[in-house]
Amino acid sequence: MLRGSSRQYAADVVPEAYCYMRSTVRRVLMLLATMIIVSFLTYAAFELISGDPAEAMLGTQATPARIAALRRELGLDAPFPVRYIRWLLGFFSGDLGVSYSYKQPVGELIAPKLEVTLCLCLLSFVIITLISIPLGVLSYQQVVGRFGWIHTTLNQLLMAVPAFFTGILISWGFGIVLRAFTPGDFPDLHMDPAGAFRHLLFAAVCIAIPRTAMTVRMMRSTVISEMEKDYVQTAISRGNDRQGVLLGHVLKNSLVPAVTFLAQTMAEIVAGGIVVEQVFGIPGLGRLLVASISNRDYPVVQAIVVILAFWVVLAGLAADLINQCIDPRLRLGGGS
Amino acid sequence: MKKKMNGYLMAGLIITGVLLLMTLIGAFYTPYDPTVMSAREKFNAPSFAHLFGTDNFGRDIFSRVLKGSGTTVFIALSTVVIGAVIGTAVGAVTGYFGGFIDEVLMRMNDALTAFPSILLALVVISILGPGSRFNLILALGIVFIPGFARVTRTAFASLRDRNYVESARLMGASSARIMLIHMLPNIFSVLFPALTIGFNNAVLAEASMSFLGIGVTPPDASLGYMLSEAQGMIVAAPWYAISTGLMIILLVFGAGLIGEGLQRSGNSTEL
Numbered sequence: 165m166l167r168g169s170s171r172q173y174a175a176d177v178v179p180e181a182y183c184y185m186r187s188t189v190r191r192v193l194m195l196l197a198t199m200i201i202v203s204f205l206t207y208a209a210f211e212l213i214s215g216d217p218a219e220a221m222l223g224t225q226a227t228p229a230r231i232a233a234l235r236r237e238l239g240l241d242a243p244f245p246v247r248y249i250r251w252l253l254g255f256f257s258g259d260l261g262v263s264y265s266y267k268q269p270v271g272e273l274i275a276p277k278l279e280v281t282l283c284l285c286l287l288s289f290v291i292i293t294l295i296s297i298p299l300g301v302l303s304y305q306q307v308v309g310r311f312g313w314i315h316t317t318l319n320q321l322l323m324a325v326p327a328f329f330t331g332i333l334i335s336w337g338f339g340i341v342l343r344a345f346t347p348g349d350f351p352d353l354h355m356d357p358a359g360a361f362r363h364l365l366f367a368a369v370c371i372a373i374p375r376t377a378m379t380v381r382m383m384r385s386t387v388i389s390e391m392e393k394d395y396v397q398t399a400i401s402r403g404n405d406r407q408g409v410l411l412g413h414v415l416k417n418s419l420v421p422a423v424t425f426l427a428q429t430m431a432e433i434v435a436g437g438i439v440v441e442q443v444f445g446i447p448g449l450g451r452l453l454v455a456s457i458s459n460r461d462y463p464v465v466q467a468i469v470v471i472l473a474f475w476v477v478l479a480g481l482a483a484d485l486i487n488q489c490i491d492p493r494l495r496l497g498g499g500s
Numbered sequence: 501m502k503k504k505m506n507g508y509l510m511a512g513l514i515i516t517g518v519l520l521l522m523t524l525i526g527a528f529y530t531p532y533d534p535t536v537m538s539a540r541e542k543f544n545a546p547s548f549a550h551l552f553g554t555d556n557f558g559r560d561i562f563s564r565v566l567k568g569s570g571t572t573v574f575i576a577l578s579t580v581v582i583g584a585v586i587g588t589a590v591g592a593v594t595g596y597f598g599g600f601i602d603e604v605l606m607r608m609n610d611a612l613t614a615f616p617s618i619l620l621a622l623v624v625i626s627i628l629g630p631g632s633r634f635n636l637i638l639a640l641g642i643v644f645i646p647g648f649a650r651v652t653r654t655a656f657a658s659l660r661d662r663n664y665v666e667s668a669r670l671m672g673a674s675s676a677r678i679m680l681i682h683m684l685p686n687i688f689s690v691l692f693p694a695l696t697i698g699f700n701n702a703v704l705a706e707a708s709m710s711f712l713g714i715g716v717t718p719p720d721a722s723l724g725y726m727l728s729e730a731q732g733m734i735v736a737a738p739w740y741a742i743s744t745g746l747m748i749i750l751l752v753f754g755a756g757l758i759g760e761g762l763q764r765s766g767n768s769t770e771l
């Protein structure tokens with residue numbers, strides 16, 4: 165993580181590394197705090213409404229004595245904070261409780277679906293990043309030109325395309341007409357990785373289209389405002405090549421907001437994934453989540469919501485750490 | 501805020517105006533009854549009799565799209581109103597007074613943004629109970645509060661120490677009056693683009709939720725619910741999915757252009 169310049173001067177190494185450490189530690193502590201708030205909100209919300217799980221599991225015919233016995237067995241007789249801490253500890257040790265409707269440990273139920281969803285999210289994220297960063301920088305020149313309005317309008321139009329609509333069209337065109345994949349018949353991730361990848365790729369493209377448009381737009385406006393800054397104007401007026409300044413200086417300075425934006429995009433990818441999994445019949449967390457909400461299977465809903473929220477928070481942390489590597493000022497400023 | 505017309509604003513207003521007019525008319529009059537089935541007219545392709553064709557029950561899709569967009573627009577607008585009113589109130593109070601409440605509310609805001617919007621809406625709706633239009637509005641409204649609060653908080657905080665606010669305070673105006681009468685009109689340039697973005701997100705969120713089957717339920721039909729219907733008959737009646745999807749795209753596109761136009765007329769230095 166240390167940059168070359170600091171390695172040359174031994175005296176510099178300690179403070180910079182120290183600052184980096186300190187801001188990283190602070191960031192990780194903030195992350196833990198956010199995770200605890202997120203998990204507490206989720207847990208409390210479902211505790212408030214779900215009523216008595218023991219009654220729900222035994223049905224209406226159960227005798228009070230049996231309900232009391234099951235409550236003790238499930239640990240429901242403990243006060244609320246104790247139950248929350250137990251649940252949280254269980255969460256980190258992989259014990260997420262038992263699903264009401266599948267009568268199966270939630271962890272077992274979720275693990276294979278989590279794999280699929282993470283693959284889908286990462287694939288979509290890679291597509292967005294690879295396309296939008298270069299396109300955003302390139303379209304800077306286009307937008308300043310006469311036909312800039314075409315780019316802006318196209319951009320707005322693509323931003324308006326909901327992922328599930330593209331999903332329906334793609335699964336019709338590529339799935340039913342061209343037979344590139346079979347909608348609803350998702351190959352096993354381990355048995356047939358290539359087939360699963362192809363399936364996921366179509367879904368990932370659907371999620372990526374509106375997000376790519378948004379990232380391009382954001383990237384472009386960052387580049388534009390960066391190009392107006394004094395140092396760029398100075399460099400250009402001194403006779404530096406515009407292209408060289410764009411790629412050599414402006415791009416690097418535009419990366420910090422881009423990384424932050426991309427991390428926020430992770431939240432939207434997760435949201436898009438929930439819907440697109442439904443369209444393509446991909447057995448991921450999103451489908452399980454929707455089914456569990458309809459079945460009022462709260463342990464499953466709780467676990468999935470917290471996992472997805474943690475995933476988004478982790479993406480934010482990763483973005484901050486990457487930004488600290490890109491921009492040394494963030495390290496010294498204490499990571500804010 | 502300078503009111504300067506530009507192409508984006510104009511185009512956006514025209515598209516949105518036409519669509520809103522159509523849905524408004526659709527609330528009172530549709531060419532056919534959107535729920536009446538006709539066995540003889542199943543899967544008719546678009547024609548002059550049925551502009552967008554018919555579905556598997558022989559229902560007129562044009563009429564259904566009109567009614568469906570009415571539902572979607574109604575839900576989206578109600579959602580934005582809830583989110584904007586409460587969010588602006590929260591943002592005004594926290595931005596104007598600052599201090600401890602500000603800290604607490606903003607930390608909670610940060611935690612809430614860890615939930616992707618649809619995920620949060622799903623949580624709220626599973627608490628309120630799925631399948632009702634009112635619960636959907638409430639769930640989405642709650643989801644949009646933090647966004648509006650964040651935007652308006654920044655604006656109010658930046659205006660707090662302006663001279664005109666200071667002099668109003670010296671003249672003995674109450675805090676509520678200062679915030680409502682003096683400061684609020686000055687944050688419109690921030691609020692209006694936020695409203696169009698909020699409307700877009702609300703349309704998409706409503707469509708997603710109803711598509712998943714946890715938004716509105718039949719006989720109430722919204723664009724999202726209709727798309728989920730249309731997916732099942734994509735081979736026999738592709739026009740159903742396409743016309744419904746295009747309606748969603750146009751709604752979002754129109755509001756997006758308005759937002760773009762407002763942003764550009766707001767600060768003409770950009771571009």
